[in-house]
Amino acid sequence: xxxxxxxxxxxxxxxxxxxxxxxxxxxxxxxxxxxxxxxxxxxxxxxxxxxxxxxxxxxxxxxxxxxxxxxxxxxxxxxxxxxxxxxxxxxxxxxxxxxxxxxxxxxxxxxxxxxxxxxxxxxxxxxxxxxxxxxxxxxxxxxxxxxxxxxxxxx
Numbered sequence: 001x002x003x004x005x006x007x008x009x010x011x012x013x014x015x016x017x018x019x020x021x022x023x024x025x026x027x028x029x030x031x032x033x034x035x036x037x038x039x040x041x042x043x044x045x046x047x048x049x050x051x052x053x054x055x056x057x058x059x060x061x062x063x064x065x066x067x068x069x070x071x072x073x074x075x076x077x078x079x080x081x082x083x084x085x086x087x088x089x090x091x092x093x094x095x096x097x098x099x100x101x102x103x104x105x106x107x108x109x110x111x112x113x114x115x116x117x118x119x120x121x122x123x124x125x126x127x128x129x130x131x132x133x134x135x136x137x138x139x140x141x142x143x144x145x146x147x148x149x150x151x152x153x154x155x
Contacts, residue, residue, distance in 0.1 A: 046107040047089055053113070060119065060137040064111070067131030068092075074133060078121045083137065086110040118142070 052063045064085060066074065074087035091106040093099065115121055120138045127134050 047105045047109045062135040064133045084112045
């Protein structure tokens with residue numbers, strides 16, 4: 001795939017001049033990319049921890065990778081039938097120090113999942129080990145089907 005047609009024109013100014021072809025579609029794509037870049041600059045920095053969600057016979061299990069985050073820096077709450085996990089991974093470096101290289105990400109995070117109808121929100125538990133937060137959401141017991149005999153009235 002030729003990425004020249006996907007990326008904003010300003011990144012390929014020399015190639016654009018050589019080709020000397022302007023297109024209304026390219027102008028629309030450029031405007032869309034510039035608007036997205038402006039939204040990204042206004043958005044607060046943050047991270048998106050990786051999550052696994054597994055449905056077992058007795059419970060749902062959510063595992064979230066949050067290495068370097070202490071348990072007291074994480075908030076776990078149930079709000080309006082949704083499970084909300086939020087927190088912040090703070091940088092261990094001095095704010096005034098010059099960062100020569102950086103591949104790790106720091107910042108706030110917030111993830112939200114709708115709870116299934118059979119989730120027991122009152123019995124949710126959480127634990128952390130080796131940088132992985134594990135949240136267990138037990139399932140409510142299925143109601144037993146009731147058997148009853150209905151008498152037929154004679155008229």
